[in-house]
Amino acid sequence: MQYSTKLNMKKKIFIIASFLICFYSNAQDDLLSDLDSTQVVDKSVTATFKALQIITLQSTKLAAKKEFYMVISHRFGSVKGGISEFFGFDDATTKIGGIYGVTDWLSVSASHHTLLKMNEASAKFRLVRQSETFPFDIVGYSTIDFNSGLKEEDYPKIEFSDRLSYIHQILISRKFSDRLSLELVPSFIHKNLYNPEIENDNQFTLGAGGRLKLTKRLSLNLEYGQNFNKPDFYNNPLSVGLDIETGGHVFQLLFTNSQSMTESGYLTSAAGDWGKGDFFFGFNLYRVF
């Protein structure tokens, strides 16, 4: 007791208070808050687009590692033909192809197109991903088109290289919100064989597209491509579409003034004219394996 009397009141209170704090903090000890520091949230932005394409242009979405997509797309004939052509049904063109994710940032694809018997091979590679520290997804997309529809009877001097076209694109997208994602697509197109009366061998286009989610599983998509080296013969491609996610799969329904589904054909040879009611209905179907 002698010892305790030596302590003055202030010190006593201080000691008791510090013990109380000790008890208090123990009683309030929330085990969950102890765990907070153990987990690091992944801040990279995902699901910018639902599908690999916005409409016909590529989106910044890639197939995941070892994922295989089969793609079947149709572009029907122009709706201008009216009921006699069943609004384009009678002139359907088809694309069938596959996309394989070599790794999460690189996928390769190949496809065959019934329109002009075109074949296409592409590589898509992600350079940067949108995150808290970087505002955009940036993806490269390079394509070779091989035209197997050119016949030697018509072009006796044709060489293998004449059948090729090259397209290089940079896809830059930003997911502004859960609902709104926008993309810019500068493209360079080189055609080894071209008709100088109606087109150029080298063409540069700037495309823009985006999606607005109407509901969780439905989005409205729009895309346009401005061609800077295009004589008047063709139009600039303008397309509008809907992404419909059925829980697992994504269907894309669309209207476009450019019937071709190859990158070069779509960007440089849009024959339809929205103003004249001359456009095409189509859809893209993807199946993941």
Place this chain on the structure above:
Amino acid sequence: MKKLIVLLLLFVGTVNVSAQKYMTKTGSLKFEASVDSFEEIAAENKNTSAILESATGEIAVLTLVKGFRFKIALMEEHFNENYIESDKFPKATFKGKVEDFDVAKLSSASGMFKISGDLTLHGKTKKVTTNAKISKSGDKITITGNFEAKPEDFDIEIPKLVSKKVADKVKITFNLLLTK
């Protein structure tokens, strides 16, 4: 002097209590919502954190829902984007208590314990109760078990088109190896 000793003892006691936490950062949490004859819907998160207060039996579990890995990447994306909405609700947590827990009686042969508490998922909290096997060898405590949860209880919407392919009750399996 007596008072001071009592206080000191209590203080020592509190230090002891806080030193008896068992913890893991690499616990496994699996869930399965498959329906027979349809595509497998299952995922595992191997980076689940858990902490057990051995003096009281209180337990807490935390996992980041983005860390669930599916076999199909597209399924994982849809899970995050439209089902669990991981950008809005990044965490799933459980906070509860192992009933009649006495760390001294644990042995390497696992015993059954009842665990009850609050499961928070997709921004909704619900009480869950389950039985778990708990064993202890050396400084390691293993807790394993499973329970079922209904997506609708947590406001997780399943679209009509796929409602037949997603189980009404999701089976959640946990495997936690906690160390001091």
